[in-house]
Amino acid sequence: MSGARIGPVGAVLRHAVLLGAAALALMPFLWMLATSLKPQNEIFLSEIRWWPQRLHAAENYAKAFERAPLARFLLNGVIVTGTIFLAQIAVALPAAYALAKIRFLGRELVFALVLFAILIPPQAIAVPLFLLFHQLGILDTYAALIAPFTISVFGIFLMRQFFMTVPDDLVDAARMDGISEFGIVWRVMLPTAIPAVTAFGIFSVVAHWNDYFWPLIAVNSRELFTPPLGVVAFRNEEAGTDYGPLMAAATVIIAPLILAFLIAQRRFIEGITLTGMK
Template sequence: MRPRHWTAQAGIHLALAVGAVAILAPFGWMVMGAFTPQDQIFRDELLPDAFTFANFAEVFEEVPMLRYYLNSFVAAATIFVLQVIVCLPAAYALARLRFRGRELSLWIVLACLMVPTQVAAIPIYLMFSRVGILDTFPSLVLPFVSSAFGIFLLRQFILTIPQSVFDAARLDGARAWSTLTRVVFPLVKPALVSFGVFSFVSHWNDYFWPSVVLRSTDYATVPYGIVRFVSFESGTSYGAQMAAALLAIAPLLLGFLLAQRQFIAGFSIVSD
């Protein structure tokens, strides 16, 4: 049994290694291209003759990257705060409150998980056009104030909280709102961190919806800085484009490294 066990473990680690290489290879190529001179990117040699920071200088010369950073951060943070305000009470109600239509509401939430954002893009665009909020900050935020994934994730986490905790709060005279704010909210922080990582990454990297509702660059987000270097007439500046992509993901990597422990803890509790 022991040789068979080691063979199985070796096969698993080999498969994981191959998968890791397949995932990390494009990322490594992007990092290398960001420091490679433009005229050496398509050479057959793996490493360039010399590394350069000229691509990063070109990014900050051609694109207002700091403003795009600010727009993306404010938009993603605002969306997450509004999602917590909407999703946490909904998740608590679906997990612990008894009301008519609870099961149907849960099935509706699960059905919404299967609907891509692009399906509702045209109706939302027409509605925003009617009320005159296209090319504004609210047009970036309002479609995402609720999240079916966030409701489902938080509901599953709340279900792991022992019923005795809610019974004790009820005996102390706490009503539903007090239980939500004083008992549930402190306990679901790991799940909120996990959901926050998904929400922040999703809206930080989103190019589809901003490209639909924005007509100017006043509220443009970080992905606009990457697309600015794509040109079918003068040719794409791949070095600057990869430098812009590296600058775009740098805050996400830093944030994940800081929150990875709570991120993993949140999903571990839900999966158990």
């Protein structure tokens, strides 16, 4: 009986803590959205006002698109993140399949090297990459934004963990049907790995859509700016202290990520759950 009485109390406390943590995490985004709806004279009030007395959304969002080429920044983000994700999947799936389902000498050593590579921060190799791309003459191009991230060791690790949960009998049956190893990767393993691919896609797209460090080094042309660079350029060069249009621009740039996560939420959770089973 005492356990039955304590259970609901514990559940209420747990949900209260989770709701409080969620509120703290969402607070900056909600304030950004609220600021994008306010006129300039209501942004710096001494009191906290979530909803403006005079709605200024149309003016702020119109100015955001007038003062900076937001559509171009968003298109650049789609091109860069989409190409990076496709290249990472093209490399990660065969590599993960080999590490999970093909027995060869040194397999465990190769997997250990993959785990070690996850520990190397991208900032540590930024200078050598910059010098290499300078010699190749591809700085200030889409290639400079995409090439360093075409191989994702985290993606290989995540896919390998998922493939470890796939029964060996499925792979053996495909081999008996005469399917090649690459055919097994794309015709058998890929359809079963959609939840893991979706989970990895969320990680990849969010990381590279929000990446500010490498694009700042790799490109100078405004027409190649990715969304984070676009926001900084908008603030420093165009908007000045006009924070309404600035927050409107930030809202427009963040909105695709939120929409993508909401669409893929179920698959994302499923993929994370399954990759941790073994």
